[in-house]
Amino acid sequence: MDPTGKFEKMTIQAYSDENFSGKTGAPFELMINPETYSHTYSINYTDRKNMGSNAQASDFNQMAKEKLSFKTMLDSTGVVPLSDANKGKDVKQMIKELKGIVYDYQGSIHQPYFVELLWGSMLFKGRLDNLSIEYKMFRSDATPLRANVSLSFIGYISEEMAAAQANQSSPDMTHVVTIKEGDTLVSLCHSIYGKSKYYLKVAKHNNLTNFRNLNPGSKLSFPPLK
Numbered sequence: 001m002d003p004t005g006k007f008e009k010m011t012i013q014a015y016s017d018e019n020f021s022g023k024t025g026a027p028f029e030l031m032i033n034p035e036t037y038s039h040t041y042s043i044n045y046t047d048r049k050n051m052g053s054n055a056q057a058s059d060f061n062q063m064a065k066e067k068l069s070f071k072t073m074l075d076s077t078g079v080v081p082l083s084d085a086n087k088g089k090d091v092k093q094m095i096k097e098l099k100g101i102v103y104d105y106q107g108s109i110h111q112p113y114f115v116e117l118l119w120g121s122m123l124f125k126g127r128l129d130n131l132s133i134e135y136k137m138f139r140s141d142a143t144p145l146r147a148n149v150s151l152s153f154i155g156y157i158s159e160e161m162a163a164a165q166a167n168q169s170s171p172d173m174t175h176v177v178t179i180k181e182g183d184t185l186v187s188l189c190h191s192i193y194g195k196s197k198y199y200l201k202v203a204k205h206n207n208l209t210n211f212r213n214l215n216p217g218s219k220l221s222f223p224p225l226k
Contacts, residue, residue, distance in 0.1 A: 008119065008120055009029045009030050009031075009033060009083065009119075010029075010030045010033055010034065010072075010117065010118070010119035010122075011027040011028065011029050011030070011117070011118050011119070012027060012028045012030075012098075012101055012102060012115055012116070012117050013027040013028075013101075013115065013116045013117075013118070014027075014100075014101040014102075014113035014114070014115055015113060015114040015115065015116060016106070016108065016109050016113060016114075017109075017114065018114055018156065018158040019158050020114060020116055020125055024113060025101070026085070027101075027118075028097055028098050028101050028102075029083055029085045029086070030072050031072070031073065031074055031075060031080055031082070031083065031086060031094075032072055032073050032075075032080060033072070033119065034070035034071060034072055035071075036070065037068060037069065037070035037122075038067075038068070038069045038070070039066065039067070039068050039124070040066065040067040040068075040069075041064075041066055042064040043060065043061075043062075043063060043064060044061040044062050044063070044064050045058035045059060045060060045061055046058070046059045046060075046061045047059075065126075065154050065155045065156070066124075066126070066154075066155035067129065067152060067153065067154055067155065068117065068124045068126065068152070068153045068155070069129075069150070069151065069152035069153070070150075070151060071148065071149065071150045071151075072148075072149050072151070073146065073147065073148055073149065074091050074094045074095065074146065074147045074149060075091070075145070075146045075147075076089070076090040076091045076094075076145055076146070077137065077145045077146060090143065090144075090145075091135075091143075091144045091145060091146060091147050092143065092144060095133060095147060095149075098131075098149070099131070101113060101115060102115055102128040102131060102151070102153075103128055103131055112127065112128060114126075114127055114156060115127065115128065115153065117153065124153065124155065125155065125156060125157070126153040126154050126155040126156045127153060127154055127156050128151070128152075128153055128154075129152040129153055129154045130150070130151070130152045131149070131150070131151055132149070132150040132151075133147050133148070133149055133150075134147065134148040134149075134150075135147050136148065174221060174222065174223055174224055175192055175221070175222040176219055176220070176221050176222075177192075177219065177220050177222060178217065178218075178219050179214045179215060179216050179217065179218050179219070179220060180216055181216045183214055183216075184212075184214065185199040185202060185203060185208075185211045185212075185214065185220075186199050188202075188220070188222070189202055189222070192222050193222075193225060198225070199211065201223075202220065202222055202223070205221060205222075205223050206220050206221060
């Protein structure tokens with residue numbers, strides 16, 4: 001719940017750029033929050049077969065894109081109270097608005113929008129992978145009164161954002177680390193540089209006389225590799 005006591009609804013916000021800096025229109029607010037949602041993480045490997053061996057090894061290739069999927073419902077029977085954002089709208093209108101945000105081709109950017117899903121502490125940035133709508137309950141003129149909606153999204157990160165994230169952990173940058181209980185210079189060097197052999201250079205850089213005993217709470221500087 002938010003501070004006013006109302007249940008916070010999941011929202012889907014459209015963006016016109018891959019860096020998620022240009023919001024487009026108002027967010028779409030779900031009528032009913034999902035009972036569950038699935039957040040999938042996976043890794044891509046490349047199979048390698050050594051010469052003269054029947055065994056195959058799996059070498060790391062890349063981190064696969066995250067996926068988020070869930071189901072919700074849209075209703076205009078009056079059973080489910082409409083939020084201020086959806087008052088006066090029927091199911092067809094709400095579906096049209098949802099498709100406009102997640103699915104429709106946008107001529108101004110020559111592709112569908114990028115989207116950000118927000119619900120409490122959950123934040124997911126990506127693009128639509130699949131939208132499935134099951135219409136249920138109809139008026140005499142076949143106008144749908146209820147629809148079950150299934151949505152799945154693929155995570156998206158731009159090249160610029162990926163480069164920025166990579167630079168945060170780049171061994172070509174200076175890092176300042178606050179020592180925690182159990183940290184060793186060897187393990188920290190392995191974490192930052194990918195190799196532990198630089199621990200003597202780091203000790204010299206920080207004027208450490210006893211690199212085996214690091215004081216929790218103290219700070220160490222890890223210089224860039226040359």
